[in-house]
Amino acid sequence: MADAFVLNRQNILERLGGDEEIYTMMLDMYLQDLDANCASLSAAIASGQAIEIRREAHTIKGLLATFSDDRGAAAAYVVEQQAKAGDMNGLAAAAATLETRMREVAMVLAAARCPG
């Protein structure tokens, strides 16, 4: 994934009706759940179960979309659709890339959370 994640705070806040409280809560939850979400994706890949991979990719797609990460959500969508089609070819690599993206998003969010 070539494009680095850029946090569009204004866009996210607009979607949340300008509610700073919910925005902050969302950031905290993303950071809090990051490891668990990455672990679930890895476990799904390790299981070789297309249905599990599809579900985890779907969840990650939703998470990244919540933070307006269109590129990351699109990559998750590709994994989801490939798993849905039962095509396991290259899924492990795609999943690894997805995890990297999630962590990258987390770093940006963490920095935004504590700007100091």
Add this chain to the structure above:
Amino acid sequence: MNTVLIIDDSDINLTLIKALVLKLGECQPVLHEDPLKALEWCRENVPDLVIVDYMMPGMDGLRFISAFRALHGRNEIPVLMITASDQKDVRYEALLGGANDFLTKPVDRVEFSARVRNMLMLRQGQKFLADRARHLEDLVDERTSEIRDRERELIFRISRAAEFRDPETGAHIQRMAHYSQIIARGLDLEASKLKLILEAAPMHDVGKIGIPDYILLKPGKLTFEEFEVMKGHARLGHELLKDSRSEIMQAGAEVAISHHEKYDGSGYPHGLKGQAIPLFGRIVAVADVFDALTSERPYKKAWPLEDAVRFLEEGRGKHFDPLCVEAFLAGWDAVLDIRRRFQDEEVPMI
């Protein structure tokens, strides 16, 4: 307060949706990560709105909606399904499966608030209509009950009018009506029939209104001709009541014409036999005779209870329907209670 059930396996979505629901005000969110547990909750609780994610482990949103709709009384509760914008096929399927509307991920507060408010208004409308229907039903029940009470009072008074012309007392009609009900209960008649016989039995002798005083009040034994006139009270009672649209009056007409029939066919006015005698007539025959025997009259002493019981037993299959006698004797404790409650000096309403 609206109860909003939110089902999503993602913590972050649950938290986000809960926060948005709370922002709406007057809403109590109930959160479930597991759709199966949410369904269990729905068996005992009725939400005002369900917000459910599509893709979840164990049971997806489509299957959840279908199982939820199958629960009794959950058919009209609004359901919002959360889907991604790329899932058009899922949306179609959800619509057919019972979802009322959709929320697109990522959730947008403006869209979310508008859709949830619309669904809650729909729910409020449903509740309002249901409450109004229930209120109207209660009102109709109340009015019907008032009319029925007036009808019962009228019947009681008409029945007493007939009894006043007779040495028998008002307490007699109360006792025999309750005895009739004891027999009906012993025969396992349905609740509505138990109520009906209690209300209709007092009219058994209403035709005595049309019997001349010189016969009705004659202290001595009636001649053959006089007795023939006296027997006419059964037909007179029937004539008086038969054309009424009231179920109670119709039952009263049946009781009036059939309570002097005898099981072996030797009764009057038609000489009907066995099951050809209407059931209410067979029941009232036992109740009326027992009370007449065990009550004191100006011209006779009250029979001892054991003698009256023997009379009923000996009359089984001849005068009386054996099953009615059996049902009466099986309810003996209740019979004694009725005798204590309705004594000749005092005549409380049924």
